[in-house]
Amino acid sequence: MKGRVFVIGLGLIGGSLALCIKKEHFDSEIVGFDINYEQARLAKMLGVIDEIAVSIQDGAIGADLIIIAAPVNETKEIIHLLSELPLNKEVIVTDTGSTKGKIVESSLSLTRRGFTFIGGHPMAGSHKSGVSAAKEILFENAFYLLTPEDHIENSKMDTLKEWLIGTHAKFLTITPETHDYLTGIVSHFPHIIAASIVRQTERLSESEGLIPRLAAGGFRDITRIASSSPKMWKDILLHNREILIELLNQWLSEMNEVKTLLEQENSTAIYNYFNQAKQFRDGLPQKEKGAIPSFYDLYVDIPDYPGVISEITGYLAKEHISITNIRILETREDINGVLVISFQTEEDRQRAERCIGSYSNYATSVGT
Numbered sequence: 001m002k003g004r005v006f007v008i009g010l011g012l013i014g015g016s017l018a019l020c021i022k023k024e025h026f027d028s029e030i031v032g033f034d035i036n037y038e039q040a041r042l043a044k045m046l047g048v049i050d051e052i053a054v055s056i057q058d059g060a061i062g063a064d065l066i067i068i069a070a071p072v073n074e075t076k077e078i079i080h081l082l083s084e085l086p087l088n089k090e091v092i093v094t095d096t097g098s099t100k101g102k103i104v105e106s107s108l109s110l111t112r113r114g115f116t117f118i119g120g121h122p123m124a125g126s127h128k129s130g131v132s133a134a135k136e137i138l139f140e141n142a143f144y145l146l147t148p149e150d151h152i153e154n155s156k157m158d159t160l161k162e163w164l165i166g167t168h169a170k171f172l173t174i175t176p177e178t179h180d181y182l183t184g185i186v187s188h189f190p191h192i193i194a195a196s197i198v199r200q201t202e203r204l205s206e207s208e209g210l211i212p213r214l215a216a217g218g219f220r221d222i223t224r225i226a227s228s229s230p231k232m233w234k235d236i237l238l239h240n241r242e243i244l245i246e247l248l249n250q251w252l253s254e255m256n257e258v259k260t261l262l263e264q265e266n267s268t269a270i271y272n273y274f275n276q277a278k279q280f281r282d283g284l285p286q287k288e289k290g291a292i293p294s295f296y297d298l299y300v301d302i303p304d305y306p307g308v309i310s311e312i313t314g315y316l317a318k319e320h321i322s323i324t325n326i327r328i329l330e331t332r333e334d335i336n337g338v339l340v341i342s343f344q345t346e347e348d349r350q351r352a353e354r355c356i357g358s359y360s361n362y363a364t365s366v367g368t
């Protein structure tokens with residue numbers, strides 16, 4: 001498609017969407033604006049956008065598609081600002097905010113003026129922020145939730161999906177209320193729990209210095225999202241506060257039940273508690289990206305000698321297998337370690353397993 005696309009907020013999500021659009025619609029012109037000029041300058045330098053707009057007004061007038069990829073509170077303000085501008089009559093305005101109720105409500109100012117607003121939320125991302133973390137494949141195979149109001153024409157929905165086709169995401173249309181309920185459960189609430197586990201650990205480690213060194217493996221897996229942007233999550237929590245309060249109440253009573261089981265030393269019920277969680281977790285779709293993206297990890301048992309990591313990455317490089325992350329699980333000091341290598345796809349993980357198996361005797365396994 002040809003046209004002018006204006007991206008407001010050139011961070012992880014705005015930058016990634018700009019890359020997806022440019023790749024698919026190379027004749028389009030991608031203009032970007034960020035309140036932080038450094039981000040805009042970096043976006044231009046990295047080739048994420050074609051031009052920097054000097055203001056929202058400068059970028060918005062004449063645009064065919066406007067994507068607001070700013071934090072959720074700022075998104076509401078930007079919508080208000082846009083509604084006072086002489087926009088192109090056919091423009092589609094969309095956003096990427098993690099909450100939808102309050103944002104869609106505020107879009108009334110745009111629809112009153114005859115402009116089209118379609119709420120959007122690509123359900124993939126990372127704990128990283130900023131345009132330097134942007135990547136074209138971020139949304140591949142993820143759900144992309146759209147929350148159009150009833151009056152939105154199908155042709156507008158089709159045009160928006162066509163613009164976003166390079167995300168290779170799966171579009172799903174739901175109401176803003178359902179959106180906030182579902183994402184409250186699978187995305188917002190887990191962020192509260194992750195942060196609370198980290199905070200408890202920090203508090204306890206003040207009197208026990210060994211704790212941070214022991215906090216490896218499972219602790220890191222379950223708390224990765226606690227490294228997300230505090231500003232972004234503060235806003236999300238306040239937008240979705242009613243649902244999150246309800247979920248917290250449910251969780252507190254469940255924790256009390258677990259406490260009672262422990263007090264009673266109820267071995268069968270404790271087993272069932274974990275077993276039921278395992279059954280549901282094991283049954284989750286593995287190849288689908290959820291709010292929390294799955295990485296394709298390969299675990300390699302490695303001896304503790306210098307050069308072993310470069311040896312293994314060297315084998316992978318020989319076979320042109322790209323890795324997205326690499327880390328050592330320091331479960332036991334001075335004994336064999338475990339190297340965890342992440343890949344972008346299941347196919348890469350399988351190729352890596354075969355590759356390491358053919359060049360070495362290191363044992364590999366696939367974690368779930």
Ligand SMILES: NC(=O)C1=CN([C@@H]2O[C@H](COP(=O)(O)OP(=O)(O)OC[C@H]3O[C@@H](n4cnc5c(N)ncnc54)[C@H](O)[C@@H]3O)[C@@H](O)[C@H]2O)C=CC1
Pocket residue numbers: 008009010011012013014033034035036039069070071072074075078096097098099121122123124125126127128129130131229232236
């Ligand atoms: N981080 C993630 O994994 C995901 C985030 N989202 C949502 O997407 C939106 C953007 O998130 P990220 O890209 O991760 O954040 P980010 O922090 O990487 O980028 C946001 C950018 O917006 C800019 N900004 C803030 N106020 C602005 C304003 N008034 N005008 C113009 N630019 C402004 C910031 O300077 C920053 O560069 C948020 O609403 C977030 O809830 C949605 C899916 C995933």
Ligand SMILES: O=C(O)C(=O)Cc1ccc(O)cc1
Pocket residue numbers: 097098122123124125126127128187225228291292293
């Ligand atoms: O870091 C992670 O895995 C996330 O949880 C990513 C994420 C953050 C916010 C969203 O609205 C959707 C996905």
